[in-house]
Amino acid sequence: MYYPTSSSDAEYIRRHGFQSQDASLGRGVYLSRDLQKATMLPLNHPEHDKVIIQVRVNVGRAIGINYQGHPMQYLWQTHNWDTAWAPPNCGIGWNGMELFCVWDPQRIQILKFIKPTLALQQANVGGAVYYS
DSSP: OOEEEEEHHHHHHHOOOOOOOOTTTTTEEESSSSSSHHTTOTOOOOOOEEEEEEEEEEEOOOEEEETOOOOTTTGGGGTTTSEEEEESSSSSSTTTOOOOSSSSGGEEEEEEEEHHHHHHHHHHHSSSSOOO
């Protein structure tokens, strides 16, 4: 999965790990599997300062939250779910992209830091992107 951020926040995460945030699915770390959409974030941020963190995630028990106002949208963590998933174009998330909210940052392992321009170039050549 991917976590789009700024270079200063990426450095903080490299040193201290991910921190939970409050957003559209409640508290957790927000990730996506859509690399191309992740390259657009953070919105209104200078391109030269954007970084995408590629991660491996143990999603554990996951619940689908498929519309804004879902009864579990902000309560899933209190019902022993580890991850909430919002499908693309459901009204939750960044620009219609699929979204995962992982409750415990310890479930996330950093694999690589990627510059969005490099990610887009590699994604457009051959259709598949693999990083090690």
